[in-house]
Amino acid sequence: xxxxxxxxxASDTRRRILDAAEQIFADFGYAASGxxxxxxxxxxxxxxxHYHFESKxxxxxxxxxxxxxxxxxxxxxxxxxxxxxxxxxxxxxILDALFRPALSPEAGGVNYARIxxxxxxxxxxxxxxxxxxxxxxxAHHFIEVMARAVPPHDRRAAAWAYSYSIGALVSQxxxxxxxxxxxxxxxxxxxxxxRLRRLVRFCAAxxxxxxxxxxxxxxxx
Amino acid sequence: xxxxxxxxxASDTRRRILDAAEQIFADFGYAASGxxxxxxxxxxxxxxxHYHFESKxxxxxxxxxxxxxxxxxxxxxxxxxxxxxxxxxxxxxILDALFRPALSPEAGGVNYARIxxxxxxxxxxxxxxxxxxxxxxxAHHFIEVMARAVPPHDRRAAAWAYSYSIGALVSQxxxxxxxxxxxxxxxxxxxxxxRLRRLVRFCAAxxxxxxxxxxxxxxxx
DNA sequence: GTCTATATTTAGATAGAC
DNA sequence: GTCTATCTAAATATAGAC
Numbered sequence: 001x002x003x004x005x006x007x008x009x010a011s012d013t014r015r016r017i018l019d020a021a022e023q024i025f026a027d028f029g030y031a032a033s034g035x036x037x038x039x040x041x042x043x044x045x046x047x048x049x050h051y052h053f054e055s056k057x058x059x060x061x062x063x064x065x066x067x068x069x070x071x072x073x074x075x076x077x078x079x080x081x082x083x084x085x086x087x088x089x090x091x092x093x094i095l096d097a098l099f100r101p102a103l104s105p106e107a108g109g110v111n112y113a114r115i116x117x118x119x120x121x122x123x124x125x126x127x128x129x130x131x132x133x134x135x136x137x138x139a140h141h142f143i144e145v146m147a148r149a150v151p152p153h154d155r156r157a158a159a160w161a162y163s164y165s166i167g168a169l170v171s172q173x174x175x176x177x178x179x180x181x182x183x184x185x186x187x188x189x190x191x192x193x194x195r196l197r198r199l200v201r202f203c204a205a206x207x208x209x210x211x212x213x214x215x216x217x218x219x220x221x
Numbered sequence: 222x223x224x225x226x227x228x229x230x231a232s233d234t235r236r237r238i239l240d241a242a243e244q245i246f247a248d249f250g251y252a253a254s255g256x257x258x259x260x261x262x263x264x265x266x267x268x269x270x271h272y273h274f275e276s277k278x279x280x281x282x283x284x285x286x287x288x289x290x291x292x293x294x295x296x297x298x299x300x301x302x303x304x305x306x307x308x309x310x311x312x313x314x315i316l317d318a319l320f321r322p323a324l325s326p327e328a329g330g331v332n333y334a335r336i337x338x339x340x341x342x343x344x345x346x347x348x349x350x351x352x353x354x355x356x357x358x359x360a361h362h363f364i365e366v367m368a369r370a371v372p373p374h375d376r377r378a379a380a381w382a383y384s385y386s387i388g389a390l391v392s393q394x395x396x397x398x399x400x401x402x403x404x405x406x407x408x409x410x411x412x413x414x415x416r417l418r419r420l421v422r423f424c425a426a427x428x429x430x431x432x433x434x435x436x437x438x439x440x441x442x
Numbered sequence: 443g444t445c446t447a448t449a450t451t452t453a454g455a456t457a458g459a460c
Numbered sequence: 461g462t463c464t465a466t467c468t469a470a471a472t473a474t475a476g477a478c
Contacts, residue, residue, distance in 0.1 A: 013462085027345060029343075031252030034452080035455085044463090046455090048461075121341070121395050136402070167392025168386075170392065171342075171389075174342050174344050181357070182357070202385045205429065206424060206427040208426065209427075213419070256472060256473085265445090269445080271473060
């Protein structure tokens with residue numbers, strides 16, 4: 001028994017706190033969430049949160065970190081699968097690899113999706129830094145792949161189209177229920193594959209359009 | 222002099238408070254913004270905020286209300302202009318009417334845009350209610366117009382495509398600087414018309430794709 | 443209508459027993 | 461490692477002079 005391994009009880013407490021924090025942060029946002037709320041949700045003393053994560057800030061970062069690794073690792077695996085299948089130029093498949101791990105109920109869950117949606121809309125402060133730290137690498141990777149897949153292979157146009165696509169994705173991840181309300185659908189009427197496919201087709205068409213247009217109008221900005 | 226008209230001084234104070242609140246709410250988000258901060262930014266006593274707006278909640282709603290009216294009124298005017306010009310089926314022009322008032326520096330300003338971006342990513346609570354109150358009518362209006370403009374005129378498909386488009390729009394309104402970073406551009410290098418046109422083309426292509434696809438796969442969900 | 447001063451509540455964080 | 465109890469700072473909101 002090495003001492004690097006925490007006790008089973010401590011490990012379980014950490015996980016329970018992370019789950020509770022994810023839930024509370026998703027529901028109320030970072031600033032409006034209280035450490036007392038999180039402690040109550042987790043069923044532990046408030047002091048336990050500070051013992052394991054030091055501060056509210058530290059707890060928040062760990063909540064984000066836990067999910068990000070899983071999502072981006074799934075994205076990279078999916079991309080590698082495409083290369084192995086010689087489908088590197090299949091834009092719809094590329095977007096599927098980008099969106100599916102983020103929308104999937106398994107990888108992260110809807111609570112983390114809501115946290116990410118809030119992070120993405122921030123224009124300054126901690127959330128901007130977290131987006132950069134956890135998502136810029138994967139973004140550059142996908143932009144490069146998209147630029148190679150779609151003629152005339154304009155990397156800058158691909159970057160803008162990528163940003164629009166992430167915007168559309170994030171708006172769907174948050175699950176505000178607004179899309180269904182506007183479409184006159186029951187909140188859970190549309191199944192996952194259908195939603196994913198619709199979003200993929202929307203973005204693929206937009207990406208092709210922007211990349212062609214950008215080339216037509218010249219490289220100057 | 223009727224007493225319904227407030228004094229010039231009071232009217233100016235109200236406006237200064239609204240401007241300051243808009244700035245602070247945009248920078249820190251609702252929960253992390255303090256009434257003391259806002260009072261300091263406006264150069265008035267904190268008590269003055271409560272005198273004019275009663276509570277933090279009331280102040281926030283007035284901040285949102287002030288800009289929303291201007292934006293949506295500009296959108297409706299632009300749509301009417303299209304009808305008058307017999308361009309009701311010009312999808313790019315319709316999207317221009319939808320996006321321009323929201324992205325324009327005059328109508329609202331970048332601070333309000335950031336507040337709206339935060340509101341749009343909320344999945345429960347006050348912000349969801351505000352989005353519904355201030356933006357559902359105009360959304361239904363534009364969805365109807367889009368459905369009429371694009372064959373095969375599927376209203377439900379138009380609603381989903383509208384949601385994606387708003388997601389892409391909002392991600393750009395927040396001006397996080399991330400798009401420019403990913404595209405390797407200086408933050409203020411790209412001019413307004415160029416950005417607007419690129420976003421319009423992206424969404425127009427996506428909308429056409431989704432509406433055709435939806436019709437091909439049948440009406441069943 | 444605007445101010446200073448303060449009441450009241452709640453936040454994040456810590457001390458110390460077990 | 462987990463708890464109870466508490467500290468200190470900061471929040472919203474209010475009272476009352478001018």
